[in-house]
Amino acid sequence: MLCAAIGALLTQMEWTLSLPSRYPPLSSILFNMHWHPSAILSLVLCAVIGGHSEACSTTSAPSERVLLADTQAEKSLQPPATESGSTQKVPGIAANPVGTLHVGEHVVPLEIGDALPPHQRGIKLRVGVCDLPPWTIAPTESRPYWSGLGALVWKNTAKNLGIDYTLSVHTFPRLLEAVAKGDIDIAMTGIPIIPENISRFGMTPPFDQSGISIATRVHSALSFASVTERVIAAEITIWLIALLGFAGLFGLMFWLVERKKNPTITGSGLRGFGESMWWSLTTLATVGYGDRVPTTGKGKIIGALWMASGFLLMTIAAAVFTSALTAAQLQPLVKSPTELITSRVGVAIGTTGDTYATRVNIPAVRFATFEQAMTALREEQIDAIVGSSTTLAYLVEQYPGDHITVLPRPLLRDFVSFGTRFGIDPALEKRIELEVVKSAVSAEYSAMRAAMLGRVDAASEQDEKMQTR
Structure with missing residues (x-):
């Protein structure tokens, strides 16, 4: 122990003597200091502490304890090994991929672009x-x-x-x-x-995007009530009013230019206008009895314009009436969501249609697949299917001749x-x-x-x- 102290003292003295070159402000204090026993003891302690500090700060020779700690830390990041030496996968924790960082038990991505494909x-x-x-x-x-x-x-x-x-x-x-x-x-x-x-x-x-829609059968409903309902519908009523309005306009113009020179429409104002309206309606219907004809040049021009316009208007009106009668003939069995309560409804198990029917308390027959539900709808076992809008649209598109349609307005919209x-x-x-x-x-x-x-x-x-x- 004494030898160690002497060695430390000599080392410290050498270190002290080198201080003037390292720390010039301390040189005068150190050289004027008397070597008292307490000072010598202090130098010994400083030598021991200083030597330990330099050993810790030296990077060329790390201690065995540091190497052991690093090794244990590295092993702690690896999954445990089985007895056969293979790596055991920890349940619930994925292997650490490149480009990610372990933070506790979670894998936090550093940047998506850094991760390998x-x-x-x-x-x-x-x-x-x-x-x-x-x-x-x-x-x-x-x-x-x-x-x-x-x-x-x-x-x-x-x-x-x-x-x-x-x-x-x-x-x-x-x-x-x-x-x-x-x-x-x-x-x-x-x-x-x-x-x-x-x-x-x-x-x-x-x-x-998708949604929840209603698929139902269409059936023939051509009756007096259905035709009357379609005739008084908005589009047909508008066309009837338009035809009568144009007929009255051309009849009035015909009467104004022909009333003084055409003997077939002479008489009182009301009677003459009535004769002009008769001419306008027969011309519109392309009947043309010939009992009323224009005699003046202006009247003939008005007549030619009305014949061309009337032919165009009657062609469009015929298409509108035909479409209305066809729509009256083929009507969906279920027309609105309110009719689902009183109808036989089918749904596919576990789908959004099943959830919707349960939520709004609609009694429904549950099928394993949409195909089975469509078969039941074709065979008239059920009246409607509530389900995915896109799925129902696809199935109806595949069988266009089955007289099944999807109502145009879905019940709900989802993605x-x-x-x-x-x-x-x-x-x-x-x-x-x-x-x-x-x-x-x-x-x-x-x-x-x-x-x-x-x-x-x-x-x-x-x-x-x-x-x-």
């Missing part, structure tokens, strides 16, 4: 699907692959991101249950964005997207969301939607109420 990370997703046209349509003999609007969006997303995935088939209710439990990573079909679904699993941005399980890698989730939006606004998607649905959905009653406020 999924195919470079070896990611394989579990994707679930169900037969729900027009979003996802099951394979057939002529088309041995999944098709539809949702299938197109996922195909482009997986292709652009290089995602490898397995596909499992479910019913629609089972598909929602599987993604909610985490049995699958992605639910690939058009899932309505409603509070019930948002609370159970994650959802991508919407790639299309659809893919479902994602909670806890999926945030960086990958953001990339998927971006690709979903890009595919939904592409020209390829718009062309396919127009070909499958054939029309643009009308505004719902709820939308019109919001616009009028």
Whole structure:
């Protein structure tokens, strides 16, 4: 111990002697200091402390304790290993991908652009699907692959991101249950964005709009009451008033220019105007008895203009009347939502139509699929189907001769997207969301939607109420 103290003293003295060059202001104090025993003891302690400080500040030779701490910290970030030496995956915690940072138990993305594409990370997703046209349509003999609007969006997303995935088939209710439990990573079909679904699993941005509509049969209703109802409708009444108005106008002009020189319309003013109106109506009907004809040049010009105008007006009026009678002959069995209470209604289990019927207390027959409900509607087992606007429009478009129609005004409006399980890698989730939006606004998607649905959905009653406020 004494040798160590002497060595430390010599080291400290050497360090002290070198201080004038390092710290000039302290040189006079140190050289004038008397070597008292207490001073020597102080120098020994300073030597020990100073030597330890220099050892800690030296980077060329880190201590064994520091190396051990770093090794343990590095091992703590790795998943535990099994007895065979393989890495054991911790349930509920995804492997740390490149471009993300561990903060506690959560994986926080630094920046989406820094993350490697999924195919470079070896990611394989579990994707679930169900037969729900027009979003996802099951394979057939002529088309041995999944098709539809949702299938197109996922195909482009997986292709652009290089995602490898397995596909499992479910019913629609089972598909929602599987993604909610985490049995699958992605639910690939058009899932309505409603509070019930948002609370159970994650959802991508919407790639299309839909709603809840009524599909019903059309039946022949050509009777005196239905024809009378259509005749007094607004469009027919307007045309009748227009025809009589034009006939009166040309009859008045004919009387004004012919009353003094045409013997067939002479007499009192009222009688002469009546004769002119008779001429105008026979000319409009293209009958032309010949008992009233213009004799003056101005009268002949008026007659020629009225014949041309009358022919055009009668042609348009005939088309309007024919359309009205056709509409009177084919009437929907259910015309409005208020008639659902007294009608036989069908819904597909687990869909928005099922939720709507339950919410408004509509008694309904529940079917496993929309196809089964459509079959029951064609066979007159039910009167109407309440369900997805786009799905019903697609099914009606596929069978145009079945006398089934979708009411033009939907009950509600909503949007659809893919479902994602909670806890999926945030960086990958953001990339998927971006690709979903890009595919939904592409020209390829718009062309396919127009070909499958054939029309643009009308505004719902709820939308019109919001616009009028």
